[in-house]
Amino acid sequence: MVDEATQREAIRAAAEAVADRLEDEKTHLTDLDSAIGDADHGSNLARGFRAAADAVVDDDESTPQELVKTIGVTLISEVGGASGPLYGGSIMSASATLDDGLTAESSVAFAEAYLEKVKDRGDAQLGAKTMVDALTPAVHTFKKSIEVDELPPLTALAKATAAAERGVEYTVPLRAQKGRASFLGWRSVGHQDPGATSTWFIMQELLDVADDYLDGEVDVDASSPTIPEETPDEEES
């Protein structure tokens, strides 16, 4: 495990990279959201992650866990609508898994806790055309890559990010069953889900920053070249 100062630097770099990326994608995300939602996803997330990055930028004292929690709490305050509790609330809650800082093991625990919290808070299952559709394949792929294939964490994150992209594509032909989009019924079919899309963008930035700190392969496909001999130890699929 890298030392705490390096973890802190990586977390702040990730927050900054995500804030910049969401600012760049603001119009793109808002366009996706105006097709099937209330057209505020891009501006909400960009504002929230900018505030979150600013909240941790000068923090040289907090533990990695506290930094991640601060990012979540700031998002809750700064992001309006459902994204505040879904992104911020889930980060805040999942930060409880980072007692020992950022390790391969704690990253898997964080990812699983985040997914569970999003599903629970949003009351959304796979296939409802939500961010869960990008997160689920990403988290499952990440866990399996680390725990079964024993790949380096960077390679596992690269596979997970590729899996999230597949999840984003999967939302296009689905009928929305959650959120404002569900009011549109069949008219939601054929549109890409904005929450799944921003989730994928965030993962791309996490991967990009992780590449500066970790060794491993980043140019990978989501599917595994090997068939696992045993499935990861999971409470629910």
Place this chain on the structure above:
Amino acid sequence: MIGLVVVSHSHAAAEGICELAAQMGGDAPLEPAGGDGDGGIGTDADRIGEAIAAADQGEGVVVLVDLGSAVMNAELAIEMTEANATIADAPILEGALNAAVEATNKKATVDSVLEKAEEARTYRKVS
């Protein structure tokens, strides 16, 4: 007395519902928590948390909500508060009126206010 919080995406809707409910249960502490806090449409967990704190007289709070993020932000606010607060699974306007009436009952509890609010789910407008 049990407090009531009305969470709507619209500030005006939350205020208006509290106004209507106050006609029925004048003494009950009624706090609107509408809008995103910046004058726009939306809901805000911090704002809801403040309304819960303002409505709580120590006996608990029942929260009425409209759509989607109102439920999620109310849940989050409740997780972060010390008050005994619960979301009513009820239509926001009719539920608020029922809840306000029950809240003025001297023997009212969070459960009894919740129950009255949730009875509003069966209201028919046209028979």
